Amino acid sequence: MEIKSLHTHVDIVTRTGGGKVIPKAAYNARDRLRDNRYGKLEDYSKIDDLVFSKIFLPKHVPKKFSDREYLWNSVEEIEKSKNSQLARNLLFALPRELSEEDRINLISEFIEENFTSKGMIADCNIHNKKASDNQEQPHAHILLTLREMDREGNWKPKCRKEYILDEKGEKIKLKSGNYKSRKVNLNDWNEPDKAKEWRENFSKKANEYLAKNNIDKRIDSRTFEEQGREELPQVHLGTASYQMEKKGIQAERGNQNRKIIALNTELKKLKEEMAEISSWILSLVTMVKGLLKGFSKEKQEEYNLTPDLFDVYSYLETYYNIQKELSKNLSYDSRMRKEQFDSKKYMHTLSYMSRNNLKTILDIQGKKEEVTTRLKENKGKIADCNKQMKNIETLIKQAKIMKEHKTVYDRYKGADNSIFSKIAGASKEEYYNSHKADIDNYIRAKSILKKLSGSEKIEIKKWEQAKRALQTDIDHLMFNQKFIKEEISQIKHIKYVVDEVNKNFGIDINMEIEIAYKKAIARGEKPSVKMAIEEFQKQIKKEDQQKAWTKEHSKNKGTKSKETER
Known part of the structure; x- marks a missing residue:
């Protein structure tokens, strides 16, 4: 029986990194949505790989929230902070072997059992574009709300404030005059082990459908490391690289994946x-x-x-x-x-x-x-080099984004509001609203760069040099693989x-x-x-003796036959 690893992705759409929920919802649904907060129309309706789209509501939630534009504009409106978390974004690869109807039933049951029954609203869309092997690539995008909702359609708080008490059970007063407190989540949706739980539940559900259809294949929710598998994971292509590959143009990430596939086959x-x-x-x-x-x-x-x-x-x-x-x-x-x-x-x-x-x-x-x-050690070193290469490519990409938007960001950040209108001809808030995408992209790139490198310093030449050195190391390791x-x-x-x-x-x-x-x-x-x-x-x-005897016997027999004929 063939065992396949589950491909999933989970992240949070947050304003801290310049994230917006309307563009994400429009892209997932291949829809045309008006973003009321930013006054922009997000249109992805020309992409034609959508096969299923539905908003799943808990039973008590008013039906008006089944309107995608209304739902996510409502989320943008309730979240006031500039670093608010807006939605949880998930992706699940669906089994190719199942029919389209079974895939829809599979994801629908999974959503109802794991999300809507817990109070979340789930915006689900299934895409089915062609993969690099020219086969189907069905996958489900799911956007989840992060707040619960009451029966009247009002969003509830995400958390409550809880005062920390001393040994006598009294509130602890701080020097500022406020009392020491902490935030307590009102549900378990953000617990660290939730993603693992959802992976396991999806795999179980998918395996039920595979077994029901007598398909000799199963899905394992564990990561390669948890399974003890020694394959090197492939890098994510991304939209730009995928489009290049689709047109027959070999992208750098595509070439990396081809090398990884060949190495995995050999391993x-x-x-x-x-x-x-x-x-x-x-x-x-x-x-x-x-x-x-x-x-x-x-x-x-x-x-x-x-x-x-x-x-x-x-x-x-x-x-x-x-x-x-x-x-x-x-x-x-x-x-x-x-x-x-x-x-x-x-x-x-x-x-x-x-x-x-x-x-x-x-x-x-x-x-x-x-x-x-030696084979195992060599494979581990190649995997480590590939991981470092991926990080460096991300650093270079984010550095280029920062350079592209640096002028706008520096102008916004460099002056206070009292003198800003003299420089930019607008208030600081107006300038931000008109250049929000550039500013948010800069902030997000800066955050990623600091997280990966531990610094906000841009060192593209140094990273390019490190990348070349890593490629040399990989070449040496591949050469060593030949000796093994x-x-x-x-x-x-x-x-x-x-x-x-x-x-x-x-x-x-x-x-x-x-x-x-x-x-x-x-x-x-x-x-x-x-x-x-x-x-x-x-x-x-x-x-040899038998062959010689047979040859001689045949020769003598032929001679006698000729004599008889005479």
């Missing part, structure tokens, strides 16, 4: 190969342990102290001797090519084993574990050699154990190995 393949090798080693060791039960305790202890079993050099020599015998049946040119190829492979494997001091299967097991660790891949390939070849000798040429494991205990013959000359070669050579010789 998955290498991981499967290492798991196969681990299973093979385990099966050999299990086989030996089973056979050891037939020996005395003293021999078992001797084996445990000096595990001479499965001498890889013996297997290697046997395998290539057999290949040499096989090549005798080929034409001259084919034999030369095969012997050249086998000789090169043989020397390459011997060199690898010698460099890494690999002699027995147990040595191979240790090497496999070392390579697995080669080592895995070499270990796989050793596995193949041992399997061929053991399975196809009847090497007796019991005999290997006996020889290991007796230590009668030097390493690489075990009777079991020699016997296998001798038996094979006898078989080849016998076949």
Whole structure:
């Protein structure tokens, strides 16, 4: 059964970062809405990927709030502060495998169970644009209100003030004359674990629909890290990059994702190969342990102290001797090519084993574990570099936004209201209202920059240099990945050699154990190995004799036939 990770996004539309709820609602609904607060018409009605749109109301809320423009203008009106939180914005990817009707039913049930039943108003819109693989990309945008509402349609407070009391149960007076207090939320909608709860509930609901439709796929709400998955997460394309990719223009983020996809594919393949090798080693060791039960305790202890079993050099020599015998049946040119190829492979494997001091299967097991660790560490370093790269790209983007709006912001911030009209020909408030988008974009970019870098200083050259250094590091790590891949390939070849000798040429494991205990013959000359070669050579010789006899017999028969005809 295929298990897919759930793709979601949760954030808050807040005025602190220049956020506005009307443009967000209009974009989600592909609608045309009037923003009363800012006197602007937001129009996204020309985008044609909308497949479902509905405002879900709790049962007690007046029906007039099902009008999108009325609802969100009401929210803008009730929120007075310049740093007010206006709405919660969520995105859920919907299963491609479900029908459109099932997707709508899925998201509707999820909203009613998790949001409207708790008192939230939910504005839901489903988009279904084509993804980069030219397949459907259905996803639901949900805007949630942050205040509860009474039956008359009045917004309730988000929180209440609670006085902090001393040991005697009395209010604590501050030097300012006010009493010490704190804000207490009136509901649990903002609790930190809510997003996780919603992810889990959505996944359960989606899996119910997948199971009901007999679809062999399930959704896991856990993050890659929580699942213990080792894939590198892809970067978010964003609208600009998506539009470029859609037109066939390769965007930088698109190129990053293509590299991540290719690396994830390779990591998955290498991981499967290492798991196969681990299973093979385990099966050999299990086989030996089973056979050891037939020996005395003293021999078992001797084996445990000096595990001479499965001498890889013996297997290697046997395998290539057999290949040499096989090549005798080929034409001259084919034999030369095969012997050249086998000789090169043989020397390459011997060199690898010698460099890494690999002699027995147990040595191979240790090497496999070392390579697995290196593979994991290399992947972790690549992931860390990609994360740093993403942060730097965000810093550069926000710095450019700040530079673009710096003049307007500096003019607004630099003068007090008494002299502002002389400079700008308007009051400070009027200037802000007419340049609000530029000022808010500057403030938001400045906030993001400080959060990521710990400073408000713009250092684009330094960041570009760091970005180039990170790309160099990634290139080196990818180059290192090739060496790891080669080592895995070499270990796989050793596995193949041992399997061929053991399975196809009847090497007796019991005999290997006996020889290991007796230590009668030097390493690489075990009777079991020699016997296998001798038996094979006898078989080849016998076949050659039979071919020669058949050829001679056919020749003699032909001669006799001619004589008879005469």
